[in-house]
Amino acid sequence: MEETPPPMQAGSKPHLEKLTLGVTRILESSPGVTEVSIIEKLPAERHMISSWEQKNNCVMPEDVRNFYLMTNGFHMTWSVKLDDHIIPLGSMVINGISKLTQLIQSSVYSLPNAPTLADLEDDSQEGNEDHQLEKPHFDCRSAIFELDSCGGNGKVCLVYKNGKPGLAHDTEIWFLDRALYWHFLTDTFTAYYRLLITHLGLPQWQYAFTSYGISPQAKQWFSMYKPITYNTSLLTEEPDTFVNKLDPSKVFKSKNKILIPKKKGPVQPVSGQKGPGPLAPPTSKPSAGCGNPVRK
Amino acid sequence: MSRVVVPCHVKSTVALQVGDMRTSQGRPGVLVVDVTFPNVAPFELQEITFKNYYTAFLSIRVRQQTLMHTPAKWVTCLRDYCLMPDPHSEEGAQEYVSLFKHQMLCDMNRILELRLILRQPSPLWLSFSVEELQIYQQGPKSPSLAFPKWLSHPVSNEQPAPRLEGLPDPSRVSSEVQQMWALTEMIRANHTSTRIGRFDVDGCYDLNLLSYTCFCPSCPE
Numbered sequence: 159m160e161e162t163p164p165p166m167q168a169g170s171k172p173h174l175e176k177l178t179l180g181v182t183r184i185l186e187s188s189p190g191v192t193e194v195s196i197i198e199k200l201p202a203e204r205h206m207i208s209s210w211e212q213k214n215n216c217v218m219p220e221d222v223r224n225f226y227l228m229t230n231g232f233h234m235t236w237s238v239k240l241d242d243h244i245i246p247l248g249s250m251v252i253n254g255i256s257k258l259t260q261l262i263q264s265s266v267y268s269l270p271n272a273p274t275l276a277d278l279e280d281d282s283q284e285g286n287e288d289h290q291l292e293k294p295h296f297d298c299r300s301a302i303f304e305l306d307s308c309g310g311n312g313k314v315c316l317v318y319k320n321g322k323p324g325l326a327h328d329t330e331i332w333f334l335d336r337a338l339y340w341h342f343l344t345d346t347f348t349a350y351y352r353l354l355i356t357h358l359g360l361p362q363w364q365y366a367f368t369s370y371g372i373s374p375q376a377k378q379w380f381s382m383y384k385p386i387t388y389n390t391s392l393l394t395e396e397p398d399t400f401v402n403k404l405d406p407s408k409v410f411k412s413k414n415k416i417l418i419p420k421k422k423g424p425v426q427p428v429s430g431q432k433g434p435g436p437l438a439p440p441t442s443k444p445s446a447g448c449g450n451p452v453r454k
Numbered sequence: 455m456s457r458v459v460v461p462c463h464v465k466s467t468v469a470l471q472v473g474d475m476r477t478s479q480g481r482p483g484v485l486v487v488d489v490t491f492p493n494v495a496p497f498e499l500q501e502i503t504f505k506n507y508y509t510a511f512l513s514i515r516v517r518q519q520t521l522m523h524t525p526a527k528w529v530t531c532l533r534d535y536c537l538m539p540d541p542h543s544e545e546g547a548q549e550y551v552s553l554f555k556h557q558m559l560c561d562m563n564r565i566l567e568l569r570l571i572l573r574q575p576s577p578l579w580l581s582f583s584v585e586e587l588q589i590y591q592q593g594p595k596s597p598s599l600a601f602p603k604w605l606s607h608p609v610s611n612e613q614p615a616p617r618l619e620g621l622p623d624p625s626r627v628s629s630e631v632q633q634m635w636a637l638t639e640m641i642r643a644n645h646t647s648t649r650i651g652r653f654d655v656d657g658c659y660d661l662n663l664l665s666y667t668c669f670c671p672s673c674p675e
Contacts, residue, residue: 261472273468273486277515277528277571296472304473310480311577313473336483337511337573338470362577373542373578 174198178234179355185236185248188383192244194236199254202230206255214260216301216324221348222316230254234359247379250359251306252351261302261315261334278338292319293340294332305331305350311362312336314343314350333364341368358383456593457500462568463490464587483575485582489568489589496564501590502553508582510541513571514553519564526566531558534573541576 174196175182185194207226211218218226225232231254237246275296294300294317301318308314312335318324331350333341343364344350357363360383362376372380469482491497496519514532532553538546555562568589574582 259473273470273488273569273571275470275472277486277569278470278484278513302472307473307480312480334472335575336480336577337575338472338484339573339575368575370541370575373576375578 181355190238192237192239197233199229199231202226202255210255215322216318217326219326219329248359250354258303291342457590458593460589460591462589485572487570497591499562499565500592504584504587505550506537508547508579509572510538511573515569517567519566529560531560
């Protein structure tokens with residue numbers, strides 16, 4: 159059903175620029191960015207949305223529905239050119255309707271005492287729910303659908319908080335990291351879409367919303383291609399580096415005392431000139447020496 | 455305190471993931487290690503030791519023998535214990551860890567099985583695990599261990615201390631050390647108070663002057 163024509167260069171169609179909130183121009187003007195491409199997808203049919211809702215027994219939120227009626231999924235990538243090597247860096251993905259599947263545990267092990275996802279949740283966590291946001295559950299208490307697989311570094315999920323039947327106003331967007339910890343992202347799909355665009359699809363950008371933050375490698379890319387809404391507290395956490403500065407003018411500064419010996423220099427030649435004056439009596443002595451041959 | 459190693463069997467690691475594993479391209483971030491005690495009666499756990507290998511958070515669940523005839527259930531005795539303060543960096547990544555009974559959330563009596571849940575959220579590390587896992591229980595309090603023999607039998611004063619071969623006389627060494635100490639004190643007392651003058655010209659210690667100007671009488675200037 160999904161026809162994926164070859165990726166077309168951004169800017170060729172004005173509606174794609176509106177879809178990406180004009181971020182393609184920002185990317186194309188950034189240094190080193192190349193191969194900005196959007197995989198154009200056809201709008202989803204209304205019956206596709208209806209069949210999804212019937213199959214999963216969940217009502218799709220209005221903004222998600224409008225998004226799919228405009229385009230069935232979203233995939234935008236961009237790369238960086240480093241010394242004739244092109245490295246794919248940015249990736250913004252929203253799954254199409256056919257890939258908006260519910261997350262359940264992989265039933266690989268069928269042993270009765272095998273570890274399950276229930277081991278990750280505790281009954282005594284109910285005490286934490288009083289002052290914390292209730293996290294999604296892997297059982298029937300929540301209905302979880304995958305919006306983005308984040309390149310294997312976690313999953314962005316559309317979560318129906320009260321399970322099935324899922325109502326439109328019960329949805330939230332959460333990030334499930336690799337260790338299956340939940341991190342809240344936004345209340346609505348529209349807000350998440352804005353976050354996705356403004357973070358430029360930089361690697362591991364969802365980890366900025368976790369307690370451990372982004373990795374040092376990802377922080378390098380964040381510093382280079384700073385997102386529009388980048389959290390500046392990450393940058394201020396690093397202490398200011400103190401660097402010793404060498405001032406050559408101060409080290410080799412000349413003093414006034416040097417002038418005094420230089421002035422004495424001309425004075426000494428003057429005394430040297432006076433020297434020939436006292437030397438005049440020695441000249442008379444050679445004349446006395448001339449008298450000696452007379453005596454001979 | 456004394457402890458005794460409990461013989462155990464560490465099962466192979468099981469990865470927990472959500473979604474379709476066939477299309478899942480990521481590496482698992484949750485590993486579960488089950489520890490069983492085949493030839494051991496239910497015991498009271500005293501200590502757990504292991505060497506970490508890039509595990510960021512650890513949870514432990516236990517299955518205990520119940521007094522009633524109800525089936526044994528899994529209970530969490532340790533939740534999200536932090537092994538690496540920053541999952542993205544190396545601190546705590548390869549440390550030796552000891553967990554004691556008082557750190558657990560529940561009592562550790564009548565242990566049948568252990569389940570270690572290892573979690574690493576950072577995408578940087580390719581693999582993570584725990585190594586050299588040891589489970590301990592309370593050791594027996596035998597009298598020989600509690601009180602050494604040489605304390606219970608005082609040495610008699612009749613026999614003098616035997617002189618060791620090859621070592622010098624202790625009293626002579628002691629007197630020589632005292633003499634050296636006295637010499638050190640004498641040298642310290644005769645410390646001179648003469649100041650060592652600075653090498654300066656006209657009260658000015660300037661690199662330029664020393665470098666470019668010389669006041670030797672033999673110099674032409």
